[in-house]
Amino acid sequence: MKNFIQSGDAVTVPAPANVSSGDGVQIGSLFGVANADAVSGADVVLSTTGIYTLPKTSAQAWTVGATIHWDAENGVATTSADDGGTPATDFLLIGHAVAAAANPSAMGTVRLSI
Incomplete structure (x- = not known):
């Protein structure tokens, strides 16, 4: 092609x-x-693309399949889409959790699917 x-x-x-x-x-x-x-x-x-261990919002528990977003300001993955501002500044969807992560924990496993 x-x-x-x-x-x-x-x-x-x-x-x-x-x-x-x-x-x-x-x-x-x-x-x-x-x-x-x-x-x-x-x-x-x-x-x-791929599966990566990324820093996460420590005070969140993740379940397999949870939707994961990127908080660029804090450099962490999060289950929250809403940054508290306008919809235009909400966190970017980056993929899904492929392993459970405890609350608290510093890292989570994410399959990028953007």
């Missing part, structure tokens, strides 16, 4: 800030997990 570019499982974008390998990164409505460290403005490869 002459217009195919790539599968899209990983994309190269300018880092919106300094990022470390494994960090969740949101740029507008695009979310992925950084494959390597990068300084702000440098190219970074983001994986946009």
Whole structure:
């Protein structure tokens, strides 16, 4: 197919800030997990599919199949879609929990499905 570019499982974008390998990164409505460290403005490869352990809102219990959103301000995954502001600033849907996570706990397992 002459217009195919790539599968899209990983994309190269300018880092919106300094990022470390494994960090969740949101740029507008695009979310992925950084494959390597990068300084702000440098190219970074983001994986946009797969299952990852991500930092989560500690005071939440997750069940398998729970819808997971990204709180970019705090750099955590959360079951809450509402950030308390206008709908335009609500948390970005990033996927689903694929393992239970206790309250409290610092990390959760998420299948990206955006």
